[in-house]
Amino acid sequence: MFGEYSLGELTSIFVMQGFAGLILFSVFLLMALGLAIIFGQMGVINMAHGEFMILGAYVTWMCSTFFHGYLPALVPIYFFIAMILAFLVSGALGVAVEWLMIRRLYKRPLDTLLATWGLSLILQQFYRSVFGPREVGVELPQWMLGSLPVTDVIEIQINGLFVMALTTIITIAVAVMMYRSRWGMQVRAVVQNRVMAGAVGINTEKVDRYTFGIGCGIAGIAGSAFTMIGSTGPTAGQLYIVDTFLVVVFGGAASLAGTIASAFTISQAQSIMEFFLSGSIAKVLTLLAVVGILMLRPQGLFVLKVRR
Amino acid sequence: MIIPPNDPQKQFVLAVEALTVSFDGFKAVNDVSFYVDENEIRVIIGPNGAGKTTVLDLICGRTRATSGSIKFRDMDLTKMSESNIVLAGVGRKFQNPSIYDDLTVFENLEISFPRGRSVFGALTFRRDAEVRRRVEEIAETIFLADHLDERAEFLSHGQKQWLEIGMLLIQDPDLMMLDEPVAGMSVSERKKTAELLHKIIKNRSVIVIEHDMKFVEDIAHRVTVLHQGKVLSEGSMDRVKHDPRVIEVYLGH
């Protein structure tokens, strides 16, 4: 298929394709981070993860409408405010959900799956009733649109760069929180031995609640960022859920490094196959490969071998 | 300090040789060898984290060895599935009582009865006179004859331990492995358990992990002391008790 193109053209395309792979990687990672915290650290299956993302997207849309209508001067920076608000709103909803629902179900992971599925249905209908069944369009500030021309052919998408930067920052923040902060220590302590952690004075309920809240908050940020590249509608959250879970599970739930590696592997595989094959087939092959590997390595790519 | 087989031709029930398992570089069991005779009661002692339970896990196939061999009669257990190891005649009781809470005592024992253990065997399994007789006989032995209809969930801790022993017993294994059978029991329950063990160890080899030294002394033919994944000492209780290294790491404090 490449016979008719010059070497220069091919090189440029491969550079851009590599960049496309990186964007996909960032997107996958951003989707999966919140879930990796919730599922990996707490063992909770949050089927409403996509709906928390969409909540962030709706918050962003509301900000966009508000700033364009009332504070046009601040439009160039509204996106940052929107992301912070998205984090807070989704996080707050997460904390409430944990308090009302999840905390009673820690011993029954499969049941949390069903309960959060119910939650996702309720949230979808809520969005439909409040924001209407149609998709809403988020108007981005001018500087986030378009691309930077590097050569004649190679162009780097600004929103792609933005997503990559955001993903990097959030990943580092999560890593620092998990492995350097007191809170992270407490979370890991609770994960490993709930009773003991309680006994040494850790408020396990509070740790659970905020862990869940932070996971949901990150989902909100992801949703906010995805308004740049995807759609915002009541059912848009469902588009992400299978991919997200596969990334987390494939990475071997418990480790951040695993999630990163898995997002990287899946995104590269998909992006490369999409280039050489048709979109549909690429998707099927990627999913099949992930499922196949999970069957061979049920604990995911990265997991510590321990005495059971 | 490992006692090598005096006679290389001698047939042991269990021969563990150079057994090693490492978890991400950490050697939980390191080059362990020991041999169990017919009808021998072997007790494994050692401080927490010495690798005692891991050794049992390795024998019954729950954990796979990194290297080394485990021979049960003529079979190499390291290559067999858990269920085949059981079918070969190795039974194992877990540290925490591992019974089926939702089933009655009768059903608990019945499930362990060595018949109809394939899928279609289980579908066509009949609760005939022989099953009933065996179950009732075992229940009598483990002091639960009056509790056959009770859901296992409602048994006391000690009774649960006995039930699990009963579940092993009904399989009639050649090699029985008990992980802390008296842990968490009251004094009177302990006594009864000792009595029970004495009754059931006839005609089979037994490996016991135990912390209670009085109890160990009471039943052990030979004792193996593990420390940090290695065999520290082996021999009669008397001899082990006086081994200075053992005193230092274990009995001393």
Add this chain to the structure above:
Amino acid sequence: MVIRSKSADDTAFMKPLEIVSILIIAALILVVLPATLDAFRLNLVGKYLTYAFVALGLVLCWGFGGILSLGQGIFFGLGGYCMAMYLKLEASSVANTKIQSTPGIPDFMDWNQLTELPFFWLPFKSLTLTVILIIAVPTLFAFFIGAAMFKRRVGGVYFAIITQAIAAILTILIVGRQGYTGGINGITDLRTLQGWDIRTDSAKQILYFVNSGLLIACILLAQYVKRSKLGRVLVAMRDKEDRVRFSGYSVANFKIFAFCLAAAFAAIGGAMFTLQVGFMSPSFVGIVPSIEMVIYTAVGGRLSLFGAVYGTLLVNVAKTAFSESFPELWLFGLGALFIAVVMVFPNGLAGIYHSYVDPLVARLTRRRPAETEQPLHGAPAE
């Protein structure tokens, strides 16, 4: 030995109360509903009852075995597609399709420039082969999934997510390969079964009874499995998988069996669905219907075979009633149902029955408690 335990005698295939329960169900779906509902509503109930097959299978594999599959739609769909392929071939006789460029093949193939029947359609020219394949294809597929996963000890949440991914893959494939599968429209416009018009009201009535008969047969089969030692091994496995393994059972084989049986039930339901509704589409294979089917089981009580039927009927009747009057509210209701059944009534209708109705009946009839049905209300799976 003189000790006689009640358990020891308890070898009957059904306890008296279970016989009563099944008679009530049989009376309800074979007599009461047909007598009181018009043809349209009865056909609807018939459609709902096809989902009850799936719920029944889930009781065995999820309730008893602790294996939550979020991909039962796969098997429902495969069973339904097998049936639909047969009916479509019958509907695509050369006489019926003479306006096509290639007469004698299904219309959607013609639209996609296929000029001959793909090889995997050929077996569906025979009714006998079709009936065999309706069961065999989904069961074998379940066997392969099960063997691959359970032998490697994939369980719990991982299994749930992987089955979900497989459902997603299958949907994309069916939708994308439309020349072979009918694509997103599914296989539609099915008319006759061996010349017998399945679209008439009388045919639908007959199919309703066939469906109900099959459902009762499946309940009896499930009851047999539940009452056999295999049923107890499944419960035991859900409690203490390792203990079962160390009692000499191959846990994986038992799980595969439960999963395959559930798949076979689902497939029968799918085939009956196709017959009664007259088409099959990929919208049953996907994630959403698969999870909805789990909720039928949960509402009925995940440990109750009879509950599966009631749960399915209740949820679907509620869905129809709600969406006729308040379509916007239905999703709130369904969502709340998911949450309530998990948080407040983990044993569903059967649990409510056992905790409220049963004691009441016992008091009224002054039976001694020892004779009442001993519910198996353990902690919910996992």
Add this chain to the structure above:
Amino acid sequence: MAAMPFAGLAMPRTAFAQAPATSAVNTTGLAVTDTDVTVGILHSVTGTMAISETGSVQAEKLAIEQINAEGGVLGRKIKFIQEDGGSDWPTFAEKAKKLLVNDKCAAVMGCWTSASRKAVLPVFEQYNGMLYYPTFYEGLEQSKNVIYTGQEATQQILAGLDWVAKEKGAKTFYLLGSDYIWPRTSNKIARKHIENVLKTKVVGEEYFPLGHTQFNSVINKIKLTKPDVIYAIIVGGSNVAFYKQLKAAGIDLNKQTLMTISVTEDEIDGIGGENIAGAYACMKYFQSLDNANNKQFVSAFKKMWGDKTVIGDVTQAAYLGPWLWKLTVEKAGSFDIDKVAEASAGVEFKQAPEGYVKIHPNHHLWSKTRVGRARPDGQYDVIYETAELMEPDPFPKGYQ
């Protein structure tokens, strides 16, 4: 469990003076009384399709209200029963059956996706109902019991391709689509036309699963092959992702010609006008259409449903449904389905917002095809329309 018919809005009573006797106009037991007649509205108001179908429901309700205000049909006020298809095809079939069998609706306005239409079609044929189906679709279908008020694929596609070949001198095309029957069939027709009629070239053809959100790889392929025209038939949420990513990748639609047949003003609402400005859409109706009928229609629609609502091709086609039915019933002088079906051919609607439509004997509509160019404010500028009405041809020779 009975549904609650939502009565039409208040209306002048005087209009029902000269109504013919019910026994004469309704010989088959439809829900027709001396004062009113019941029709069904069957669309998804929940689930993924609610996004698209909302506009259709609104348009149908508007048409019914206007008809009632003018005196109804054969002197009878239209009442409607609305059912929710829930974006689920079997539910559509179930509800269709309910509307026909239980509620005896004289006509049903409904469905959006081909899949839902395929699911209800046997129901309408078996129970002899009348369906007015509004969406542009792939063709290959024709039924006595359906009036297709949207365009079939050749009507929509051919004129647009001719235009782009002539005006833009396009020689190479890249075909894209969501992976299901409508885009695939439409692209098939487009490819035949491009290769056999225009004698130009297709340099790529690709499909994505419904709901796909990552298009960077295909955008790179497009950059590599540099087609003169991107021909895109992507639907739903994927649309939004596709156009946003296209714009971000630096493809300026003012320089790169892109033609779509799937993006109406409704979709632009979600995509954002600034992301798609410059693209060409080819369909029969745009909200900005400049004629008196349309101005009236747009202002009535906005009055009823709010200033911010937009009207796309399908919404307009849905609006035609109740009107065409009314005109047909009055032409036939009867509500009987058979008579309505028979009388349909030749019915003309001169007040159609799109200008003028006429029902063809094959139950599709004669209509003009137009090309619009997307503006940043989410509207289209109509830049071309066919001189003649396009004849509907659901089974096009040479395109199969």
